[in-house]
Amino acid sequence: MIAAADCVLVLLAAGRSQRMGDVGSKLDEPFLGRPLGLHVAIALEDMPFRERVAIVGRAQCDYAAHGFTLIRNDDPAMGMSRSLALGVERARALEARGIVVALADMPRVTATHIYQLLDAADDADAIVASSDGRAPKPPAVFGAGRFDALLALEGDAGARAMVRAGKHVVTTPAELIDVDTPEELARLRELVHAPEVYTRVGRRVAAEG
Template sequence: MSGLAILLLAAGASSRMAGRDKLSEEVDGQPLLSLMCRRAALTGLPVYVTVPSDAHPRTGLTGTATTVPVPDAAEGMAASIRRGIAALPANTEGVMIVPADMPDLETQDLMHVAAHFHGGDGPILRATSENGQAGHPVLFPKRSFDDLCELSGDQGARALLKRDKVQYIALPARHAITDLDTPEAWAAWRAANG
């Protein structure tokens, strides 16, 4: 897994959370962002986390991760991806992009995807649910970095994923597709998870 890094996307506005910050929601006794940073760090890979600004409360939840401020975060996910890629060391051969609002993603899921990495010229790796529904994380080889730095808007890297070679990696249950953007989604997830 040498040359890999993890980029957690945590600069979004939580605009559908009715005034709450989804990344501060408690999971396993701690804020979700803290939990996700810890799970990422346990892979042994360097972890970078995009945040709205250095002064934002989320910055204090990132543990040992390197924070990457995204002053243009209002543009959408592309701004976070561009800033995150720009912050990576020059010797990075691949980056695993992980939205931080996915509480079912475990350390072993991240390691399972990383284990399939074929180097800086290999295919993009994309996690799927147990039944094949595409989700996250997505591991981009270095050859994709220039394209990632040209993204704009809130579509993330969808267009790149449609035109490039993608290898799908199945994760357990719904780990790759559970993202919680609304109070209702949080309530349903908590009800299902006791």
Template sequence: MIDAANITAVLLAAGQSRRFGADDKLLAPLADEPLALHAARRIAELAPGRRIAVCSNGDGTLAAMLSGLGFDIAVNADATSGLSQSLALGIAAAARGPELAALVCLADMPFVGTRHLQSLLARFDPVSAPVVASSDGETAMPPALFDRALFDRLRASEGDRGGKALLSDAALVMASAGELADIDRPDDLRRN
């Protein structure tokens, strides 16, 4: 178990959203507020030691909203380089602080609740469970918690796979049905 004060939460919010169309999906409305703010608010409720959001533009609307919720902004100006670039930037920012682990969340997963995030922290152990991932019963996925000893490996990942290689040995925490759904297309907003 790790206390929330001893982690950095990293919110990845710099994707290209190609399947969503021309609009910025992270600013698309879901239940009367921008999609990305749902994940950001659950992180804020968790009260981690630090909050970092990786955005494609440090001066944009999304960065301003997230900054208003207490997130430090790391900029990934080259979103075409894939998820791993955003992950590397977020983990590099996390490594500059004293926190013992990083909780990596995706801004397009608006249904993950604070209770699930707390369950990830409760399952964490730096020796027996240095990686704790969410699961839908079939797959290990974000949100995921990584011990500080793994930061260098996370920063070295490439492409769109992010920290997936490390998730293969993760301790798993089951999420409730639909909680790990992500938003990829405009129709996904209408279904939820």
């Protein structure tokens, strides 16, 4: 295993939200009474990482209040690989044994699952990703032996090919829900009976009025 204390948590929060329409950043959209993009930060806030790094763009989420060092991605058009590289560079500077990569638009990820990923990471060349039983996806753990390969990535595919070739830890599909479109956010709110279902304009309040 790789201990959390030997890892840097890299939270990718610089996406352009292109599929969400004209909302600014999807991470600022309300979900269960707080911004969507803060849920995973709060869920992992008690894990003893060497450092927490949020790679940020235009979202207004206050990651610093939850113990994160902020690194701004000034060119999100370069894709997820640019954000990932910024996190890897920080981890290497801190001589971390690995990184845990999480996405800010996956609000249901738990600390329990992250510990399971770390338990399955057995050496410096480890790649351990999450799976819903059908396909691998973030969050994922990368040992320090993979840092050079991560830094060489280009575009928005990020580490997708590396993740497919790694070890996979299965969890419930509900934990790995990510939000890319207004419809996906609406379905997630319905799933958990979020109060926003009843208060957002044009949804149930309007239908019942």
